[in-house]
Amino acid sequence: MSANGYTKEQVIEALHDIAGEMHNKMLKGDPPTMTLPVRTKQNISFDSKLGVYKYGKKRSTRDATSLGSARQLLRALHVTEFIEEMIEAGKSSTLREMYYISEGWGHGKFGSQNESNNLAEDLEIITKCMREDFKLRPEEDGARIIGNITFEERNRRGEWMRINCRDDVGDSGYGVPYNVEFEKLRLVDHDVDFIMAIETGGMFDRLVENGFDESSRCALVHLKGQPARSTRRIIKRMNEEWNLPVLVFLDGDPWSYRIYASIAYGAIKTAHISEYLATPSAVYLGIRAGDIESYDLPADDLSSKDIQALNAELSDPRFADAEWQEEIKLMLELGKKAEQQSLAKYGLDFVTDTYLPEKLAEILGR
């Protein structure tokens, strides 16, 4: 069973509804259509019940009056057929594999991997299923975790394997699999006080080398830039099931703000499943715009793209609260951005001896 609890039959039925919409239109003499939510920041809104951002009511209709849209409709049918076959055969494939398989779909073949990824997302949104239900795996790289926590992962032989993320792993940590749902991963035990998600590999390794996980009693999660779905999902599960606070430690630039938003509020692209992925209680630790001045960090000037991104964030509903507006405006005012590793200006131990403890005291009150 999957995160949302759909059965095989329910998944197939949901997919068939897409074909049904097309067929019904043609019966009436109209061009076939596919209706889906608009996927822009203008169409996400805060769901107070779930505490995350979800798609709003705006719908767009893709109809087969232009070649491009007609192709999309045909592709959706091909993908549906393909998913059905996989469900029946108990197989799964990566999105990339599906892209190559589409070579054999004639006019339904994808022009680029991006197209196939987007269509998979379209289908998720329309059916409210997750791509795990479709037996589609992402290519994306899952995170790595180091800290005194214990998982049970079901291996290829179907056996549950117990792994402690401090004692049973090497320096690279525990690799998060693409599927972290209940049928694949169990959260067994932990002896930490919080989770710290880190943007860059360099900083992750610095904290590991300095033994920060032990000294501060936390689990370190390396996000690898914009975090994959499984990374966000496992953070969410640790937060919910173990009731652990999540702190997010990123670079101080407009793109890091977006990474934080995707962890805490949900990403625009995956707003249909925000409630499975987002951790509303996650806290943005740093680098804050104010840190650049108060710690006198080496900083770069904002590029025109950075400024564009910040301005876009000002009108993004996820950054609508006063604190974020202030943060973004401050960065615009300073015209500067700083990397996590700029803390090394004060020595290799500065981050673990001074910066993080000061921040933790501020946030957790310790």
Add this chain to the structure above:
Amino acid sequence: MSFGLWEDLKGVVAMVDAEKIASKQKQISISEFFEKNKHFLGFDTLQRAVITAVKEAVDNSLDACEEARILPTIKVEINKLKGDKLELICQDNGPGIPRDSVEHVFGKFLLGSRFHAIRQTRGQQGIGITGVVMYSQLTTGSKTHVISKIKSDNSAVHVDLGLDTRKNKATKSNEIRDVWFEDGEEVVNGLKIKTVMKAKYQRGRQSVHQYLRMTSIVNPHATIQLTVRDGDGEIIDHGHWIRTTEKLPRVVEEIKPHPHGIHLGQLQRMLKEADERKLTSFLRHNFSGVSMRAAKEILSRAELDESRTPVRIKANEAQALLDSFQEVKLLAPPTDCLSPIEEILIKKGLSKAIDSRFASTVTRKPTVSQGNPFQIEVGLVFGGDLAADGPIEVLRFANRVPLMYQQGGCLMTKALESVNWKQYGLEHPGGKGLPKGPAAVLIHLASTNVQFTSEAKEAVSDNVEVHEEIRRAMLEVGRGLKNHLKKSKQKKKAQEKFDLINIILPEISRKSSEMLGREEPDLSPVITRIMNAVFLEDEVSWDNDAKQNICSVTIYNYTARARAYTILAKWPEGEGVSMAENPRGGRKETNGLWAWRLDTLNPGESAEIRFAVEGLTKGDWNETDIFFRGNGDIIGANKIDEKLLDEMRKVEALVVAEAEHSRDEDIGSLERVLDRVEIIESLDTSKEESDSETIPAETEGASVESGDWGSLAMEDDAE
């Protein structure tokens, strides 16, 4: 003005020639003359010397072949030697030079300085092959080896030529008569020159390769081959341009000069050499466009007695005569002395050298500027292998001779740049300079008197009439390009729609029905909803077996209503080109436009028109324009402009009348025809665009003279 200088120079040399410099007068050394003037003789740099030498040899070969009505095959071989020296070998299959004339042809400067009779020749533009002999002798001390064979002789003459620069005469040595073999075969007629000169071979825009490539474009009847070897005998550059037509250029008529195009020095020489006893007969016999009445009027205005003897006319009287030329209305000079390449051959020539998707060519009618007949031809190629970034390539020609230097200062370039290319689909930043894009433009000026900016003869000098003619020709090819681009875009759009309803939609229907286990829906109402238009597809293809062009036009009614149309197709009607098959019949609408009335097309129905055209060769006709009469738009065709069509019919009728009358010898009727022609011309000019840049291109296309069918379309094109 500069041309005058050149004429004077010619005069000097002619005099040197005529009076034999051995006379008591101050001796002019020809080699000194050469040395002093080598910059405009084309031998000023080592790189240019070899181009000039090839040019002189090849131009001579082409002229000779043309006169002898032989399809030219020319081989050029360049071998690098030590110390900046090159061996140049040029061989043709021309008529050859009779043994006794060899030293005359190769040994005299500025052969054929024609100031009594003028005509359009290539050789008009160069110093002549003598310059090559002299350059070789001056720079390397070598003789030029010549082999010549004329058909009527049993053997060829082989001879080494040098120049006696004091006597302006060739010196012959090692002359023998022998059979001439090339590649194991005896040569029946032809000429071969082998010479060694100080020169450097270079590649690029100004190279022998480019010169020959350009030459082959404007001489589609010629096969030209180039081989360049380095010191080790390795081939470092080559080119092979094979003829694309067997049709030789028309023999050009010599004409007498027109009074409006003459200057004082020339007039004085003509007076001096005149045989006539009276001025009236002098004027009538030596000039074109001068009737008895005009001759009398000229003389009375110049206050010269009709019976004066031309030889005795003094300089100030000659000036008066010259002035009165301008005051008297004269008949225009004949224009049959010009040899245009002609549209279809320009197309072939361009396709021989440049791989492109689209070619639009225009041959303007001959016209006259200051007594000199001239004619403009323009070709534009687009797409294919042409580089998309950077300025377009400009190929300039004067009397079929490529102009390779001073592009920026040339009238042709200026006229090209004066067009706003943006509205014809080319990038033209700021509307200044050369437009950008995957295109090349050919400009050919054919004239009995090409005026250059300098004696280097590489750039045509400013002239309002020539500029305007070139500009108009550009606008015509520009419209052709615009039309083509629009058509390609429409075609692509229509093709997408067809793919959508013929392939994708049925697949969506089949797959969704299968998946749901339901019956397939009837798609015809869906198709009508999606298309909601009448579509037309046309294609011109080449049937290699039948040697015919097949034009196929299919019209689909994807609307909910029945439609009835008359379809009109443009086709290359002309001499020797006819409809071979046309099962649907129809009727001729006007020259080059055929019309078919179609039965009512019900919703969902389609109809095809197919016809075959013979008399063309592959590649002559690749694209056509389709027009329609009827209600509603057709995607892929334009609504015909009836008003323009009417005018075209009228003009055509007048042209026919003109042709009929001109067959008569009766002067009276000729004058009536001339009146008519004037009417036609005035009709033309009134229709012609005046300030075309400011009005939309479609209305500017109101010119009816050039068969520019694109302009037949109504403004509101189906989109």
